Amino acid sequence: MPPTLLVLIPLAVENRASIAAAFDIVDASDPASRDQAIAGHGERIRAVLTNGTTGIAASDIERLPNLELIGALGAGYENIARDAAKARGIVVANGAGTNDSCVADHAFALLLAAVRAIPVLDRACRDGVWREQLPMQPNFSGKRLGVVGLGAIGRKVARRASGFELEIGYHNRRPQPDVPYEYFDSLMALAGWADYLVVTTPGGAATQHLIDADVLEALGPQGYLVNVSRGSVVDTAALADALAHGAIAGAGLDVYEGEPAPPARLAGSERVVLTPHVGGRSPEALAASAALFVENATRHFAGQPVLTPV
Structure with a gap:
């Protein structure tokens, strides 16, 4: 039996x-x-x-x-x-x-959608708003991407980034000798260097609110955050404040605190792209x-x- x-x-x-x-x-x-x-x-x-x-x-x-x-x-x-x-x-x-490849793919979908404001432009186009009435979005390629947690998913994110001619850095508990990317022993240093910060670190108590107000301030007003790890890693209130006050340019979240209910302070923001924890689902x-x-x-x-x- x-x-x-x-x-x-x-x-x-x-x-x-x-x-x-x-x-x-x-x-x-x-x-x-x-x-x-x-x-x-x-x-x-x-x-x-x-x-x-x-x-x-x-x-x-x-x-x-x-x-x-x-x-x-x-x-x-x-x-x-x-x-x-x-x-x-x-x-x-x-x-x-x-599901490593699926999550890495989704991370890039979120990042591209946030940087190029795809959801906003889609709605505008459907409403008959033409391009001259809309703000221009920056180039995606030729920037700096920081990976927080260079595990299996983080490595796949980094490999995809090379196709977009992005310079790649990462923060980990220890440097990885088999990768060509720049290592940052401080998360703050990585955030200050990066234009894009993609979070692929494990969840749990050790990474609770790892991405806080200080990290977001270091990322800066031209920076974008993507989280495909666990919602607990990002301080939702700090992110909402950063988006509301232009401390960062935008964000893409597949995971967030309080799932499955969408974060109320983020749901109305045009600066954030939200998906319902589907990054690893295919x-x-x-x-x-x-x-x-x-x-x-x-x-x-x-x-x-x-x-x-x-």
Whole structure:
């Protein structure tokens, strides 16, 4: 009999089918059904599938006495109670690498849309407003792009930037010897140097409000910010103030504090482009993440190490 899997997130039909071939699935994609599922099936659940946003709490892990594996679709795992899992010897794995290209693509879509004011120009054109009545937007190419967090996604952002003839710098906990980009040991220094700042660092307590009022001031009135990491990394109030007072030129956000509700102080601003945390979502990325979860689970239940442990 296949292991029982508790699924805490919605799944596309085709991805659910591929996972169902390896598991006996118990669906629980909202808090009420989750409580019912754990109460009714907790003893036989051996694996959980979630994501970084939904996660799983220590109190729920405690109610699953036979849990062995927690998988996260996508790279994020910030809301998985890893300490509780570790204390029980429960393996935690994520979908690292499966949506990197999708997120990097989306980061550039946001940056181009913000710098060239694409949403504003689209609305103006539909309303019959011609170009002479609108402010000109700057060239996109030939500028300086700073990457905050040169992990797998950050590296793909940097590679895409070279196609736009952008000079590339980055800030990381430590320099990466295998890349040709300029390293900044201070985030403030990177922000002061850059025209564009793209945030691809992990979320969590260590990066809470990493992008604050001081960083935005350093980025300056010609600068643009893009965040495709986690909403908690950017101080929403500080960003709203910076946009309102022209401290920076614009921003593109796929993630923001208080998801899923759009940030009220930003929603009315023409200086910001907002998308609803879809940077890593594409049919290809989700299929790859589901396949990696099945591979990790197959390896785990065969007594082998998972490919992408957290």
